[in-house]
Amino acid sequence: MKKFSGTWKDAFFASPGPTSVRKAAVLCLKGVCMGSADVIPGVSGGTIALITGIYKNLIAALRSFDLAVVQKIAALDFKGAIAQIHTRFLLVLFLGIVTAILSLARLMNYLLHYHPVPTWSLFFGLIIASVLIVGKQVTGWIGKAGICFIAGIISGSIIVNLIPINTPEALWFIFLCGFVAICAMILPGISGAFILLILGKYEFITGTLRNPFLMQNIIVIFVFCFGCLIGLAAFSRVLNYLLSKYQNLTLAFLAGLITGSLQKIWPWKEVIETQIIRGKEHVIWGHAILPATLGLEFFTALFMAILGFVSVWVIERMSRG
Numbered sequence: 230m231k232k233f234s235g236t237w238k239d240a241f242f243a244s245p246g247p248t249s250v251r252k253a254a255v256l257c258l259k260g261v262c263m264g265s266a267d268v269i270p271g272v273s274g275g276t277i278a279l280i281t282g283i284y285k286n287l288i289a290a291l292r293s294f295d296l297a298v299v300q301k302i303a304a305l306d307f308k309g310a311i312a313q314i315h316t317r318f319l320l321v322l323f324l325g326i327v328t329a330i331l332s333l334a335r336l337m338n339y340l341l342h343y344h345p346v347p348t349w350s351l352f353f354g355l356i357i358a359s360v361l362i363v364g365k366q367v368t369g370w371i372g373k374a375g376i377c378f379i380a381g382i383i384s385g386s387i388i389v390n391l392i393p394i395n396t397p398e399a400l401w402f403i404f405l406c407g408f409v410a411i412c413a414m415i416l417p418g419i420s421g422a423f424i425l426l427i428l429g430k431y432e433f434i435t436g437t438l439r440n441p442f443l444m445q446n447i448i449v450i451f452v453f454c455f456g457c458l459i460g461l462a463a464f465s466r467v468l469n470y471l472l473s474k475y476q477n478l479t480l481a482f483l484a485g486l487i488t489g490s491l492q493k494i495w496p497w498k499e500v501i502e503t504q505i506i507r508g509k510e511h512v513i514w515g516h517a518i519l520p521a522t523l524g525l526e527f528f529t530a531l532f533m534a535i536l537g538f539v540s541v542w543v544i545e546r547m548s549r550g
Contacts, residue, residue: 233309240308245290246317253321259283260325265333266352267326267414267421274326276417276487280362280541284417285472287322290315291415291465349496350530354537356487356494362541363417363484367477374481381482385489388424396429400452406430407456412464417483492517496530 233240247253259281263274278284293315301310340348367374396402406428414421425431434453437446471479495517520527 232304232306233312235308235312237308237311240312241316243312244314244316244318245293246315246319247321253317256283256318256321257325257328260322261329262325263322264326264329265337266355267330273414273417273421273490275415276356276359278415279417279483280359283322285469286315286318287415288465288468288472290318290322291461292469294462346496346526346530347533349494350533351537353491353494353496354534354539355541356491356537357534358538358541359417360484360487360491363480363487367481367484369477370481373478377478377481378485378488381485381487382489383485384482385486386492387489388427389490389493391427398430398433400448403430403434403449403452404456404459406434407453408460408463411457411460415461415464415468417487 233243235243247256259277262281263277266277267274275284278287293313298310298313301307301313337348367378370378406425409428410421410424413424422431425434434449437443437449437453440446441450468479497518497520520530
């Protein structure tokens, strides 16, 4: 295998990614939007990637981590590996994601705790607009596309209504949690954090991150991250194949998946089960209900839903421009 003969700079710019400062800034902004969505339990950054037009690029970038890259790393051809991986795309995108998570996590936590109805309403409007935008890309709703859409709705509804269960803390199950959660995270409409809640391992995993230098926690984090890595490598290939060969049907299913997850975002819920996570009470299972009155809270929620709806259309128009 021939090694990359250029400099580190040559390797970096040989990798796929934005070709100008403006394009890099726009991609970073899309990463900020994805990170903002990932902070919210029940909202997927994959949805934002889909409506901003970078979903296929994201899947292709994740798919670039293949056997050839492993062989280059094993041969100490690190420059060749950087050139083959979509380094520039992923670096700029993840910069935006990490920036949003670090800067907005505390704010979103406050808003969800003290102003839950307006906050959920904002994201409900966002998700409705997302369904319409993804739906615009589907042609021929009668027939197979319609069946895939309904299948997506059913799948999303089943997933968001699963009841959290008690599960083992064995390393094989931690690996499985990483594998499944990362697959959910790159699927529009499904939150990886919510999947960890269903699997009964959200508090356990986040707890290890608070003391990451304890030996037992290091092992858990490593196994979980290894599961995430394998999940990304495998599932990104599946998605890339489906988007390449069956794009229309896949988009119809993803639109249905987002639609089915809407009930998780509905602002008014009858609380059935809560869980204390890192000292705070979180609603993890509840039924959607209608607002009790048409007062100030209702009209505030309506305004926030419209704001979320319009914001998505603005983002989508900017992405096309």
